[in-house]
């Protein structure tokens with residue numbers, strides 16, 4: 001008995017799947033409609049297979065769908081019934097299908113007891129949030145009896161291109177083609193199905209500066225209503241930015257995109273004095289969400305520059321925080337990204353060199369560069385207290401603590417998040433494959449095949465809910481045991497700017 005059984009209601013669907021899946025699983029034709037599906041489920045319940053997939057054509061319900069699009073279930077329900085079966089690994093498979101070049105979305109599927117042809121009936125299902133409708137998935141899932149299961153429906157018809165219309169044949173052909181092409185991803189999904197341990201790094205996710213910055217935008221939205229302009233991403237995270245955009249925040253790259261007299265929020269990464277001057281000159285009401293720990297580095301830059309020091313800023317070119325800090329004293333500051341850059345420094349007075357750091361660097365990498373600076377300029381002055389902030393340091397210590405006990409480490413965070421990228425590098429430096437993901441749909445199933453312990457952390461700008469979504473998705477591949485390694489506890493909170501306290 002194969003590990004994977006794929007249930008296809010119709011012969012043509014089964015044939016397409018067999019072609020795409022090859023020897024990776026057994027395809028069974030289970031028959032059209034809920035009665036035949038229930039009978040097939042009775043037979044499947046006692047069989048020795050370990051993983052179930054249900055694949056076939058389905059009716060599309062969501063706006064913008066086209067024949068051939070794939071819907072992967074996150075849950076399956078029947079209209080009028082309060083019983084819902086969850087299939088949490090749907091986002092993992094949907095992401096994998098998209099990486100194979102297919103149009104795939106994860107979401108709810110409904111199983112109707114009869115063929116629905118009237119537009120109103122379909123609209124009612126769509127209003128409930130379902131993306132696709134079929135007639136077999138709910139009863140067939142009963143046959144999974146707790147084993148990993150997922151439903152893949154290839155859209156053959158939509159409310160705009162209904163079943164009883166000339167679109168039916170091309171729609172059916174497009175659906176069968178997509179089912180065949182879905183085979184390889186389905187095989188990888190099955191290969192990733194296994195019980196596993198999830199090892200959480202603690203602390204992880206939001207830091208005090210990010211929480212404050214998000215709260216600032218939320219408060220301004222509450223007070224003034226949308227739109228609220230924010231210069232640059234408030235924090236470097238796609239999920240956070242998309243959520244705030246949905247609520248009325250408008251993210252702009254430069255102030256000239258902000259209408260005269262509007263309110264603008266400066267992001268957590270800070271801005272240079274030049275940007276503040278421009279905002280004041282334009283009469284914009286600026287609210288500063290710069291993290292107080294970034295502001296501390298700005299103050300140090302001003303102080304050293306005022307005392308006549310040449311300041312080396314250890315950081316990454318192009319990062320908004322670095323641009324803001326360099327802008328505090330452009331004539332006195334030089335960006336240093338590597339040890340080689342240290343050798344290129346030509347200060348006017350080698351006895352008056354100081355250095356500062358970007359707050360989200362790798363502690364290991366930054367101290368290597370600081371050591372090189374001190375070796376070349378033994379009198380060089382550093383910051384009064386660490387510039388690499390507590391949140392960055394703690395998250396790096398925590399990921400280091402789980403990396404060598406994990407087969408793979410997943411870091412929730414966006415590609416432009418410096419501190420999240422440093423977490424990936426820290427885990428990789430410990431010898432463990434590590435990957436940055438915005439959410440479950442970014443997890444490549446090949447990373448999980450053979451990985452019985454998955455280390456999981458999140459950058460300081462990644463919401464805690466994403467960690468929950470990742471664990472949930474992994475639990476759809478088999479039983480998951482979650483444990484946590486906590487290396488530090490955090491209780492830091494930052495107050496809001498004065499404009500929002502009034």
Ligand code: SF4
Pocket residue numbers: 207208209210268291292293294359360389390391392419460
């Ligand atoms: S990572 Fe550090 S510097 Fe950046 S916002 Fe969080 S606490 Fe502030």
